[in-house]
Amino acid sequence: MLTQRKEIHYMDNNKMLLGVYDNPDTTLDVTKSLKEKGYDVYDVYTPFAVHNLDRVLGVKRSRLSSAAFVFAMTGLTSAVSLQSFTSYFDWPMLIGGKPFLHIPTYIPITFELSILFTAFGMVGCFFIVNKMFWGRNTNIIDLRVTDDRFVIAVNVHEGKTDVNELSNIFKQGGALEVRERINEL
Amino acid sequence: MGHTTAIQLREEKFVYTDKAKRLSYILMGLGLLLALIGFFTYHPSIEGLSEEQLHHLPAKRLLGSLLFNGYFFFLISTLAIIFIVISQLANAGWYVAVRRVFEAMSEFMPIGAITLFVVVFLSLYAFHGGIYHWAHDGVMESDPLLAKKTWYLNKPFFLIRLATFTGFWVFCASMIRKFSRQEDQLSTGLTDTTFFDKSYNLSALFMIVFGFTFSMFAWDITMSVDAHWYSTIFTIYNFATGWASAMTVAYLITWYLRKNGYMQGIVTDEHMHDLGKWVFAISMFWTYMWTAQFLLIWYANIPEEVAYYQPRMYGSYSFSFYFNLVLNFVIPFFMFMKRGAKRNPNIGAIVGACILIGHWNDVYLMVMPGAMNLATAVTDHNPVGIIEVPSQGVGLMEIGFLSLFAGLFLYIVMKGLTKANLYPTKHPYILESVQHDTGV
Structure with missing residues (x-):
C-alpha cells in the first residue's frame, strides 16, 4: 500500500x-x-x-494514478514524434503503397511505448516515494x-x-x- | 467481512409509473411514425443505376435498418444474461445487488430473436435475398468465391441455425431468471444453495454452448452480409460491441433506480464504481478487438479483406468510421478513466450516451454498407458481382427504428424489474455484495 x-x-x-x-x-x-x-x-x-x-x-488516496497518466502521455507523445519524424519528415519510405503519415500504422508502437513509460515511471515513483534506493x-x-x-x-x-x-x-x-x-x- | 452495522434486507419492488410508461409509448409511436415517413419518402437517385436497380433500394434499407437495430438490442439483452452467467461461474459476489437489473434486461431476448428471425425470413424468401447478397438467385452457383460455401450458406440451414441458437439462449436465460426468482420465494435462508447450484450448473452448460453458437450466429447475421469477406476475430468483436453496450445500459439503469430512491443502502457508490470499471474495461476490450481486426487487414493488404474497409474508410462511410472510434474509444478513455468519473451520475450519463450511440453506429457500419449493395452478374470486369451503392446516410428510417426498439426495450426492461424484488434477498452472496468495497 x-x-x-x-x-x-x-x-x-x-x-x-x-x-x-x-x-x-x-x-x-x-x-x-x-x-x-x-x-x-x-x-x-x-x-x-x-x-x-x-x-x-x-x-489518503494515492496520486500514483495521476502520475501514471502523465507517464503514459509522455510515452504516447514520444512514440508519435519518433515515428512521424523518421517515417515522414526525415526519411520517407514507401512500403506497400501505404501513405507516409498514417496513424493506424503507429498504433502498436504508440501503445507499447505508452505502457513501457507508464510501467517504468510507476515503479520509479514507487521506489522514490518509499525511499527504496540501491544499497x-x-x-x-x-x-x-x-x-x-x-x-x-x-x-x-x-x-x-x-x-x-x-x-x-x-x-x-x-x-x-x-x-x-x-x-x- | 462483518463489521458494519446490521444490514436491512427488504422486499423492495419497483413501481413502473404511468409517467415513465408514457416515455416508452412516445418513443415507440414516434419511432414507428418516423420510420414509416422515412420509408415512403425515400426515393433514391444515384448516378449510374437503372430504374429497376434503384427500385430495390427502399426494401433493402428497410430490412437493413430493422436488422441492425434488432441485432443491437438483442445483443444488449443477450450479453446481460451472459454477464450473469460469467459472474456466476466466477463465483463473484459483488454483482448480486445489481443482478436483477441484468435479469430484467435479458427479458428483451425473445422479442429481439423474433425480430431477427422475421427480418431474415423476409430477406431470404420474400425479397429474393434482400440484404443478403449470397441469397440472391443464382449468386451461389455463378460466384466461384461463394460456390464452396453452399453447404453452409443456404436458406433453410441458415434459418434452422438462427432458430435453434436463439431459442436455446432464450430458454437458458428464462431458466436462470426463474431460478433466481424462485430463490426469493422458496429458499430457506442465506445458507441454502439449492437455487444457486441449479443456476451454476445451467450457467456452465450455457457458457460452453454459447461460446460456439455465438460465433456462428455472428457469422450468419452480420458477417454474411458481406459474403465474400471473412475475419476470424469478427465474432469477438461483435461480442465486445454487445457487451460494452450491455454494461453501459445496466450502469445507466442502476443510476436511474438509485436516483429514484430505490435500493438505498444496498447498491452503493462502490457498486457504481465497479459497474463503471466494467464499462471502461469492455470499451477498451472493444478497441483492442477493433484494432486487432483492422491492423492485420491493413498490413496484409489482401484484396478480399481490404474490400471491407475500402468503402468504410475512404468511401462514403468515412465519417461514421472515424466517429465510431471517437465515441467508443477516445471519449470513454479520457472521460471515464478517473475514479471520480465512475461515481458521478452526470459524467456517467454523458459517457454512457456516447458509448451507446457509438456502438449503435458500430452495428450500423457492420450491416448497412453490405446490405445496400446490389447483386449483379459475375463477369471478368466485376468478379465479385456487386454494384456498390454509396452511403445513404443515417436517415429517418434508421433513427425511427432505433427509437421504436429503444422504447420497446425500455418498456420490457421496466416491466421486468417489477416482476421480482429489486435485488435477490436470499442469494447466498447478497450480504457480501451489500458490503462491497472497492477501497480508497
Missing part, C-alpha cells in the same frame, strides 16, 4: 508498541477501537489487502507479516501514551503477542 507519509519514517528511534494477530477481522476491529480511543496508530501490516482498513486508518535495506517490522500474521504498530509518546492500557487493548482484541518494536537490522 503506497501511502504518503512525510512526518516520521521507519528508521527513526521512535518507540512503538506492536500487536501481532492471526486474523484480519480482529485486526480491523482492534485498529478501529484504537483509532476511536485516540491512539496514534502508525500503520497496520498485513500479508494481503484487508478491505476497509485503508478507510479506518484514514489513508538500502528495508527494516521489516515483523518478518511474519510476509507470511500469515497481522501487525498493528502504535506510536508511543513519552508521558502521553498509557502503555499498560494499550497492551491491554491489544490483548483483549486477541493479540498473540504484544511487544516493543525491535530494530532487526
Whole structure:
C-alpha cells in the first residue's frame, strides 16, 4: 500500500508498541477501537489487502494514478514524434503503397511505448516515494507479516501514551503477542 | 467481512409509473411514425443505376435498418444474461445487488430473436435475398468465391441455425431468471444453495454452448452480409460491441433506480464504481478487438479483406468510421478513466450516451454498407458481382427504428424489474455484495 507519509519514517528511534494477530477481522476491529480511543496508530501490516482498513486508518488516496497518466502521455507523445519524424519528415519510405503519415500504422508502437513509460515511471515513483534506493535495506517490522500474521504498530509518546492500557487493548482484541518494536537490522 | 452495522434486507419492488410508461409509448409511436415517413419518402437517385436497380433500394434499407437495430438490442439483452452467467461461474459476489437489473434486461431476448428471425425470413424468401447478397438467385452457383460455401450458406440451414441458437439462449436465460426468482420465494435462508447450484450448473452448460453458437450466429447475421469477406476475430468483436453496450445500459439503469430512491443502502457508490470499471474495461476490450481486426487487414493488404474497409474508410462511410472510434474509444478513455468519473451520475450519463450511440453506429457500419449493395452478374470486369451503392446516410428510417426498439426495450426492461424484488434477498452472496468495497 503506497501511502504518503512525510512526518516520521521507519528508521527513526521512535518507540512503538506492536500487536501481532492471526486474523484480519480482529485486526480491523482492534485498529478501529484504537483509532476511536485516540491512539496514534502508525500503520497496520498485513500479508494481503484487508478491505476497509485503508478507510479506518484514514489513508489518503494515492496520486500514483495521476502520475501514471502523465507517464503514459509522455510515452504516447514520444512514440508519435519518433515515428512521424523518421517515417515522414526525415526519411520517407514507401512500403506497400501505404501513405507516409498514417496513424493506424503507429498504433502498436504508440501503445507499447505508452505502457513501457507508464510501467517504468510507476515503479520509479514507487521506489522514490518509499525511499527504496540501491544499497538500502528495508527494516521489516515483523518478518511474519510476509507470511500469515497481522501487525498493528502504535506510536508511543513519552508521558502521553498509557502503555499498560494499550497492551491491554491489544490483548483483549486477541493479540498473540504484544511487544516493543525491535530494530532487526 | 462483518463489521458494519446490521444490514436491512427488504422486499423492495419497483413501481413502473404511468409517467415513465408514457416515455416508452412516445418513443415507440414516434419511432414507428418516423420510420414509416422515412420509408415512403425515400426515393433514391444515384448516378449510374437503372430504374429497376434503384427500385430495390427502399426494401433493402428497410430490412437493413430493422436488422441492425434488432441485432443491437438483442445483443444488449443477450450479453446481460451472459454477464450473469460469467459472474456466476466466477463465483463473484459483488454483482448480486445489481443482478436483477441484468435479469430484467435479458427479458428483451425473445422479442429481439423474433425480430431477427422475421427480418431474415423476409430477406431470404420474400425479397429474393434482400440484404443478403449470397441469397440472391443464382449468386451461389455463378460466384466461384461463394460456390464452396453452399453447404453452409443456404436458406433453410441458415434459418434452422438462427432458430435453434436463439431459442436455446432464450430458454437458458428464462431458466436462470426463474431460478433466481424462485430463490426469493422458496429458499430457506442465506445458507441454502439449492437455487444457486441449479443456476451454476445451467450457467456452465450455457457458457460452453454459447461460446460456439455465438460465433456462428455472428457469422450468419452480420458477417454474411458481406459474403465474400471473412475475419476470424469478427465474432469477438461483435461480442465486445454487445457487451460494452450491455454494461453501459445496466450502469445507466442502476443510476436511474438509485436516483429514484430505490435500493438505498444496498447498491452503493462502490457498486457504481465497479459497474463503471466494467464499462471502461469492455470499451477498451472493444478497441483492442477493433484494432486487432483492422491492423492485420491493413498490413496484409489482401484484396478480399481490404474490400471491407475500402468503402468504410475512404468511401462514403468515412465519417461514421472515424466517429465510431471517437465515441467508443477516445471519449470513454479520457472521460471515464478517473475514479471520480465512475461515481458521478452526470459524467456517467454523458459517457454512457456516447458509448451507446457509438456502438449503435458500430452495428450500423457492420450491416448497412453490405446490405445496400446490389447483386449483379459475375463477369471478368466485376468478379465479385456487386454494384456498390454509396452511403445513404443515417436517415429517418434508421433513427425511427432505433427509437421504436429503444422504447420497446425500455418498456420490457421496466416491466421486468417489477416482476421480482429489486435485488435477490436470499442469494447466498447478497450480504457480501451489500458490503462491497472497492477501497480508497
